[in-house]
Amino acid sequence: MKVCSLKAFQVPQGTLDLLILKTLALGPQHGWAVSERIQQVSSEVLRVQQGSLYPALHRLERKGWIKAKWGSSENNRRAKYYELTAAGKKQLAADEVSWKTLTDAVALILGTS
């Protein structure tokens, strides 16, 4: 049972790519681990629906920002691991900068009241 009183947010579309890239920057992970990690690190505030996680992973793979290979999971089951590519690292850096710029700007505006 969840004790957390905060409402879990659906991750907005554009942000999801950034979150996935950032999570994968820590090392190769499979889809489930990515979604769990995002949920844990954000203190259960952000929830990634499978319905958007896997299409996003496949889209990022197509863009060449992450690559997939099959490996065995912690409990010895075959799982698809995603890993950041060089292009993905570059993209992550750029996305982080633009996200920072955006949130700073929004914060400035919200702070004026």
Place this chain on the structure above:
Amino acid sequence: MFSDLCFRLRALFRRTASESELDAELNFHFERQVEKNMRSGMTREEAVREARMDFGGMTQVKEDCRRAWGTALIETLVQDIGYGVRLLVRNPGFSTTALLTLTLGIGATTAIFSLVDAVLLRPLLYRDPQRLLEIYEDHGGVGLGLTYDADTPGAYVSLKRQTQIFEDVAAVDGGNEFSLVADGGEARTVMDESAWCLRSAGCALVRRRQRPSHPACHFRWAARRPTVGPGAYTRALDRRLPPKPEEPSLRRESNSK
């Protein structure tokens, strides 16, 4: 860019592999979710139900993944074509009618366009084709019952000599030979088109053929830009024709070009 292409091609041509990998990947996630739910104290049944609700429609998730592969357009196209072919096979009567209609329609359109193109759209190969006119005699249906009769050699000669409104007059005949009786009483045969016609139309003699059975040369003309003059025959014909009362000034202009 290259990786994108590889990814799409693999998704397109190694479809079965891509599909089973997608199945395995989603199943793995589902199982992990069930395990997690059970760890939090649910029974297996509850855990599965919860995971299913969490997952949303599995078919929808798969569909979204396929869309992310970027092959949806081609696949939809292939499916639509397949559907169309099956439908046609199922209704042979309709298919035959449709096919026949298309065949006849395209055939007729092509034929009409070819005609229009040749007759209306393509300009004649002569210089100033809009200035070329055909002259014929209207006999009003008397005599042999022919309304239009071929010009007689006499009519040609007099037209040629007396013309004031035309730059030049030439005898033209499609298939039959055209006899000209000149002042010496000697018959001259003009084949196809007479020299003047081509000179005024800006064409040149390309081949000349001597036929033993006829006293005069036979000329073959083709529509070409002038490279050589109308040739000896013209001069010979001119000499044999009665002297012209007046040389039309327009012709001099065209000669000097």
